[in-house]
Amino acid sequence: MSDPVLTKAIKDAAIEMNADFIGIADPSCFLNPDYLGNRPQEIMPGLRSVIVLGVGIPRGAFEPLPKGRAEYTNTLMAATATLRVIAFQIARMIEKQGYRATIVPPEGSEFGYWYADRETLKASVSIKYAGYCAGLGNFGMNHLLITEGFGPRVRMTALLTDAPLEADENGSMPFIHEHCRSCLKCIDICPVGAISPDGKIGRHKCAEYMFNALGGLRCGLCINVCPL
Template sequence: MQIIRFGYWYANRETLKASVSIKHAAYHAGISNFGLNHLLISKEYGPKVRMTAILTDAELDNETNITLPFIHEHCSSCLKCIKICPVGALSEDGTINRHKCADYMFNAFGGLRCGMCIKICPL
């Protein structure tokens, strides 16, 4: 697998996915669920969060029984992130065209995120 570094972002060049998804780990831990923009939606901060993780082999309590819907319930009636996306990378069915998004970020912004889907989100 060829790994490429874009700023702080590490991903496989073809799939534009990293080996570990901190966002999916946060979802499975019951911390947050997703928006249609593929960002975590927290109760306190909406999509304006950044996650980090520490990988460990320490024994941890894993008795969390929090079940959240995968997509935040507000998203299906809002759709603002889909409408504002400058390259049409987001869709109502929850899919994202990672290549459109990445091409825009790396060609128009030199690897920085455009952030329109975060800015418009009312959560």
């Protein structure tokens, strides 16, 4: 049985610590044959819940792009640091209740790329997919999670835990955001053609551009152009 009291306490604590949103995914969603990423069950035996935490990124960090990339990158790093602190406190809170928890590296961040598989560039766990399963949003053509209130302008992290938390439902939310199929602005703006209309993304093109052409700074153009 799930623990509604612990679930509420975790959600309340996350918001109190300035998370903008939180959702809980049932890890069984990762067993869906359509999901092609890594499975969190391989990391934590006895996994029962995936907690997704997120913060919105200030629009002021995006609007000067492509100028201001240093400021944009620094803002993203600040968001990642914020989430790490929140997630750490949530992990301690869970363990005080007799369960176990570990923190997933944020995808696409300065930490996420370090920990990703070097050949596939896939994260150890897809936080975006967990967010979709928890009803926090659905995907854009740029493979980012489109969230309510923030669009794709978010940074997220996740915790894996054996605590029996109440999972959120996504209400049969479509996988791709309905607006994205007729917009395609992110496809047109990508400087290396990493985003294609058929839904595929060239991870290596994206990473190579940021880590080589931009010297480690983040691009952000496909996010900035998004009208959502």
